[in-house]
C-alpha cells in the first residue's frame with residue numbers, strides 16, 4: 150500500500166507498526182509487541198533448524214518447546230503422541246479453540262551452506278516445521294500477555310506430520326476429549342507465493358492420498374517361446390495403461406484426482422520373461438469418496454488384467470491422509486484474520502487446491518476449522534528440497550496471523 154493515499158496510521162489500529170514486505174510493494178499490520186519478539190524468534194528457529202528430528206523422535210524439539218513455555222510461564226501438557234505438547238492460554242473457560250504447528254523434520258541430507266544448517270546427518274527441516282513451531286511459540290508469548298483473552302486457546306505442537314500421522318495419534322490419545330475445542334486451525338509456509346500474500350480457500354485444500362503395491366505373478370518362461378508361459382511384463386504394462394483411464398474416463402472430470410505409478414521392477418535377463426513384476430504408486434483425490442472410488446476401480450482393473458492374461462494380480466492398499474477440508478465459516482474467519490494482517494487484496498481465495506497431502510486433515514475431520522498457506526517467497530527452494538530454508542521474514546507475519554485469528558475466533562465462538 151506504499152503507493153496509495155491511505156495513511157497507515159489510520160489503516161491499522163493504534164499500537165500496530167507498519168512493516169514493509171520485501172517482495173510486495175505493500176504494508177503489513179504487525180503488532181509492535183510481535184516485532185520485539187522477532188530477534189528471539191530467529192534464534193529459536195535457527196536452533197531448531199540445527200537439530201532436526203523426525204517422526205515421534207522430536208525429543209529435543211519437544212524439550213525446546215517446553216523450555217520456552219516454561220520461560221513464558223505458560224502451562225502445558227507434554228507427552229501426547231510421545232513428543233506432542235498442548236499449551237493452554239486462558240483459564241480453560243469460555244470459548245475454546247486450538248492452533249496447531251507441526252514439529253518434525255525429514256530424512257533429507259541438507260545441501261545449504263547456512264551457518265545454522267542441520268547438524269544431523271541425513272536429516273533436515275526441509276518443510277519449514279522449524280518455522281511453524283517457532284511462530285506458534287511466538288504467538289504463545291504474545292497471547293500470554295493479553296490479560297483479557299475472552300476464552301481459551303490451546304496450542305498444539307504436533308509430532309510426525311510427514312508420513313506417520315502424528316495428528317491421528319494425538320487424536321487417538323484423546324486430544325479433543327482432554328482439550329475440548331470447537332474449532333482448530335493450521336497453516337503452512339508456501340514457497341512460490343510471495344511473502345505478504347496468503348491463500349485461504351473454502352472447501353478442499355489438500356488431497357487425500359493412499360499408496361498401493363501390486364504384484365503380477367505367473368509362469369515365467371523363455372523369451373523366445375512366450376507361448377509356453379504367461380507374460381507378467383505385458384500384463385503389468387497393460388494394467389498401468391488401463392489405470393490411466395480411471396482419471397481421464399471413469400470419474401467425473403469435475404473431480405481433481407491423480408493415479409501415479411512410481412515403481413516398476415521385474416526381470417533380470419534379456420531372454421527370460423520373469424515370474425513376477427512389482428508395481429507401486431499413489432492415488433490422490435480432493436474428496437474422500439472419490440479417493441475410495443479410485444481405489445475400487447484400480448482393484449477392478451487389476452482383476453480384469455489378471456483374467457485377461459491368466460496371471461495372478463494382487464494389490465495391497467495402504468490408506469494415507471484424508472483430504473484436508475476447510476469449513477466455509479472458519480475459512481471466512483481465517484480470511485478476515487489474514488486480511489487484517491496482510492491487507493485484503495493480498496489474500497487469494499481462489500487458489501487451486503494442492504494434490505499434496507497434510508495430516509492436519511485428521512484434525513479437521515474431528516473439528517471444523519481452516520488451514521491456510523502463508524507466502525514464503527517466489528524465489529525460494531521448494532518444500533522438501535535439500536536447498537530449502539524457512540523464510541524468517543514470515544515469523545512476525547505468522548505470529549500476527551495467529552494472534553488476530555485467536556482474537557476473532559474467540560469473539561465469534563459460543
Ligand code: NI
Pocket residue numbers: 276277278310337
Ligand atoms: Ni510440511
